[in-house]
Amino acid sequence: MKPILEVKNMTMDFGGLRAIDSLDLYINKGEIVALIGPNGAGKTTFFNCITGIYTPTSGDVLINPQGKQERINGLKTNIVTRKGLARTFQNIRLFTSMTVLENVMVGCHAVTHTGVMGAIFRGKSTLAEEKFIVEKSYEILKKIGLEKYVDELAVNLPYGAQRLLEIARAMATDPFLLLLDEPAAGMNPQETAELDELILKIRDNEGISILLIEHDMKLVMSLSERIYVVDYGKKIGEGVPEEIRNNPVVIKAYLGEEIDA
Amino acid sequence: MDFEYFAQLFLGGLTRGSIYALIALGYTMVYGIIELINFAHGEIYMIGAFTGLIIASVFTMLGFPTLAVVVLAGMAAIVYSCAYGFTMEKIAYKPLRNAPRLSALISAIGMSLFLQNYVLLAQTSDFLPFPSLIPDFEFWEPYAHILTSPELVIIITTVVVMILLTFLIKFTQIGKAMRATSQDKMMAALLGINVDRVISVTFIVGSATAAIGGILIASHIGQINFYMGFIAGIKAFVAAVLGGIGSIPGAVLGALVLGWTESFFTGYISSDYEDVFAFLFLVVILIFRPSGILGRAETKKV
Amino acid sequence: MTAKDEIKKSFLASIWFMFLTFPLMVIKVNTVTDTVEWRWHNMVLVGIGAFFLSMLWRYLLKRQADGSKKEKKEGPGIIQRLLQKKELTLPGIIIIGCFTLLFPHIFSMYQTNIMISALIYVMLGLGLNIVIGLAGLLDLGYVAFFAVGAYSYALLNLHYGVVFWIALPLGGLLAALFGIILGYPVLRLRGDYLAIVTLGFGEIIRLVLENWNEFSFGPSGIANIPKPGLPGTDLSLQGSTIFIFYIIVALVIFTIFVINRLENSRIGRAWIALKDDEIACQSMGINKAKTKLRAFALGATWAGMGGVVFAAKTTFINPASFTIWESVIILCTVVLGGMGSIAGVISGALLLILLPEYLRDFGQFRMITFGAVLVLMMVFRPGGMIENVRKTYKFEKN
Amino acid sequence: MLKLRNIETFYGNIQALKNINMDVKEGEIITLIGANGAGKSTTLMTICGVTKARRGEVHFQGQPIHGMTPDKIVALGINQVPEGRHIFPYLTVMENLDMGTFLRKDTENIKKDLEYIFDLFPRLAERRHQAGGTLSGGEQQMLAISRAIMTRPKLLLLDEPSLGLAPIIVKQIFDIIKKINKENNTTIFLVEQNANLALKIAHRGYVMETGSITMSDTGENLLSNEDVKKAYLGI
């Protein structure tokens, strides 16, 4: 079976700056994969290229959720989302004037259909759909553990909870692959441990594969099945956590001599 | 058509553009610093012209020599425009600094109406003749049929003001403070910048350029009334946006481009649709350069 | 601060304003006879006025600062709380409803007439509110759609005898079409760039109407536009005014109904999300272009219908009724009332349109008062008269 | 050097700080740890005058500074690396650093400091002409810290400096903190989620819970405190 996401030979230039340099990467169904590397290595840019925020300069992004491969680079962000790739942002981007529940409800947009006429006449199918959206959103919040905040304004949540809400919102789009950009940033060790469990649960219970950017090595090493390491846009290492931990190139460029995990 | 005609239209466009530029400069500075479309900027320009006229008339009647009158009137116009700009910011904009941006815009619209009618009531609704403060230069006579002396002065002043302002922003301490304030007020304060003072200074500088514009333009067209700021303000706003709002050279370039567009369109096609064309041109430029000709592109990273 | 400080400050303010208003208020030159009139009494007035106003100003600002602390403690303001009280809704609606029904019979025709104008602006405000308040797109050329509606009716009627009732939906439709045509090229623009381009479009429409005589009769406009009739009856001036009043009331109710439903729907949420964060919004699978165009088109529809009613009401239209100034006023109604809030927009439009009419007694001080009111309203109630407390979806466990 | 007395800060009706008392001595590194939303950032903002305390007093070197505007406070020698970095997005890396010297007049030393910074973060040297807004998250964090160093403060307030940085850089940052504390005798007030590392380098630490200080002790003692271990060290 083909991997669900396969990136071949991707390059991304900003003017003269090569942020991603012929990168190859794949993710199999049900995997948790981590993408790590020094600051400015191009990790976030990589996410942006996959999700249509940037169009890569060259290379292929292929997805294969249901046994049929499809090339998605150059597609608009909203189309990519509808194809089943959802993401969170390194700098939190919640809908600030909305409540927690509404944020997740917006996430359901991709999987619902009510149009202008439907909204105005509010017929049976519209009402049913509204009900479906609310229930689904609440379910997701429960799974993530945010149900106690359901009617709070998203901006009033503590930082850690906001990161979780981003994940919840992304899950509402029914993705087959979730791209998480530094989900543990700004969390204390206690909260990070909870996040660890949560991500595992998402993969195991929902069957959503995960690609993760993170600088918290404890989280990365305990969660991921495989790890890619990039520096200056190039892949400098690839393998299971144990291999990476002992890879001298990676240690030199990224981890430093001793690891506090 | 022949070259002379083209040249005349070119120079006409240049003059008109320079006029827009003198007003647009203040517009763009204020916008740059507090992201406010200062609808009342045109009124500051109008007040500058009125003050200039009043002071000039008083001194003329007192029998001062022409040169002294020009200097005194010019200074009074600048001082008063600055004072109005300063006061306006304190009353109508400062209390709104943390409010939604549109609220400040409405406040600016209200200010514009207020000042217009204030001048109408305090002075007159009539058009007043504005003396030609700039004499016809002897040496320029051979070219006067193409470009009059006041027009020449306007063009030169615009260039000088632009250079001075660019210098101010790029190379002085207050300019540095302005740049910081315009991008992140809290951080600017955390680096020791007095944000309130910087904003006041910006209004004062912007008003001073409006006053200079007010006097020069009024003596070019020879008349003023309380309503003169409105259309000039709108056009200057268009020019500032065309050039990339917030950018000093952008304001001048945008104004010139607008001036030329209107001039050539009138000259070669028809002045009936002059503004239609100017606006269409604006749309086309913004479609290809969504942040204006010299505006900075959106560089916020995802 | 001590009372002495206060007085000192006000005193300084008074000096400052005397200086500020000196040339314009005190000197009046007559350039023909070369005489100067010194109006020193004005300076005295300004001095005294500024002193007390400055006291009042600082007192109000301070009270506002304290007030905002207190008010927040109690939750939303009184008006919001009244609006939220479910048990008051029904009686409220009945009272307002009766009042509205009786309005033209209680008050004079003039009152009814300006009320019609105000209600047309309510419609315009509500329509613009979709574009600005919900979708966050700053549109300064909204009056263009209003013009499209008005001219649709006037021209269709003139050439093809189309009656009001057919023109009404048609005007809305045409305006929506224009909304899409205008919206499409400017999708990429943000914030104030969008504002200036829409302003440009508004002017373009007006200038075309002004110049293209063969099409629109140019600046001399179109006169004798028929008022809507009731089949079989011949309405007097009074009668038809009342009839139009009821029509516009019905339309406003219809507008509120539709906008309310749109706001609390999948579409409405997409608009708000788009306003909050475009990129995150797209990452939720929302099509930015489609969502924006929808806002433009739906916003324009109301302006179009409002335009049809306007043409029928004044029976004479020319391009002078569709200047930037009208767009600005509509924008003011939205912001002054309270952006995003339906009750706010309604009160904003009523205030802004009725105010200048009632200020007629101020004579020449009418517009200066109007300007001052705009500034003061914003300074002391920056969120608008009825600040939008968005009705967020409340989850009910079942 | 810095004294906080009975500070109470509100956001509208929400009380973010409740009766906070803290002391920072000259030359110290002190750290403030606490869960998300405890009020750590608010404490820093209150010191700098960005958010005003409703009650209480702040003294810096014996002088009351509550009620002063931020620019006045900064001029006394307090600087902050705020949460969220606040890089000037349209200024280049160089210009951002230059802004740090707004109040300085010693041109000579400025040059030296600049070299020092580029030495510490070669990454920034590479990116010196890039607009701040396009830097990666970590690069921005480095820039924010560097800009603060450029101000040469007497008291440096750091809000989660390690956020989003690669492990190797995190270690480097903590080394730098120690270094400028020793070499420049800069007093450091450090807010951190990475309590482990923070407490290791700090002379003293405070623990904050929902707006109140609940513990204060030396760094070592806090590190070995069972409650702290459970709640903040994830052990």
Next chain:
Amino acid sequence: GDTIKLGVAGAHSGDLASYGLPSVKAAELVVKKINAQGGVLGKQVELLVEDDVCKPEVAGNTATKLVSDGADVVMGHICSGATKSALGIYKDSGIIAMSPSATGPGLTLSGEYPNFFRTIAHDAAQAQLQTKYAMNVLKVKKIAVLHDKGDYGKGQAELAQKYFTEAGADVVLFEGVTPGAVDYSAIVTKVRSKRPDLVVWGGYHPEASKIVTLMRKKRMKTLFMGGDGVKDDTFIKVAGKYCEGVYATGPMDISKNPLAVAAKKEHQDTYGSDPGAFFDNAYAATLALLNAIEKAGSTDYDAIVKALHTEYVDTPLGKIKFDANGDATGIGFSVYQVKDGTFVEQK
């Protein structure tokens, strides 16, 4: 009621206020004088002054307001567009309106508004006079027509174009300029390149003076001619030496009329300044209306209309009454030329 209510409507704020405000002053002066003499039909006259900003839609409200407030007759409005939209309302309410300045031909000639009168001649008469004078006296062959795109200006320009073409002149340019613009050098350049003998202007004086000034500053000697929007002392005040030699048509010279002299003096005494545009016309209109009421013996619509059509009244404009269309008789236009800073009537 126990007073006669006289509505005065026009632009009292906004960009055209300078045309509307003088009419208010005229009405005030007349009413003051008449009230001092015991009023009309033994009743005092009360003024109801309402602003219409020269906007049709506001004019509708203004008119209803006047009707609601019980105005017996209305002096106004100032602009043709606004007048047109208000007239319907007055007609339905049986109220007479008399404008001092609205010159749109259709207002009287269309026959749609029997309740409308004016103390100024209409634009078609004006354009015919302009044509005759320019062709026969000035002997021009090529003309350029410019206008301000407004209701009044463009209408005037179109009429000029029509009559000049019929008279055999060559109209080399017909264009509108943007009112309020800060600079007109492009259009002036264009005019120069077409080499017309005469520029005919349709519109108000502010733009006219800007254009003339610029033409002269650019050393152009082309003749310039405008209509009643230009024949205003403000024009000369503003354009100063640059308007020497400019032609303008306007109501026949009345400066020697003793009533006009007196009215001007009253204004100077009361307000300390010279009267503005259409002051005399407004003064005349007010007199005519009040006189008609007096003569009619009541405020009855038909009676007043009859009085207006039949009774002569002495005004600053001369002895006038109104023809079947509502135009004042004996009020014609003359051609003036600016000489030494005053308009001098050309025979």
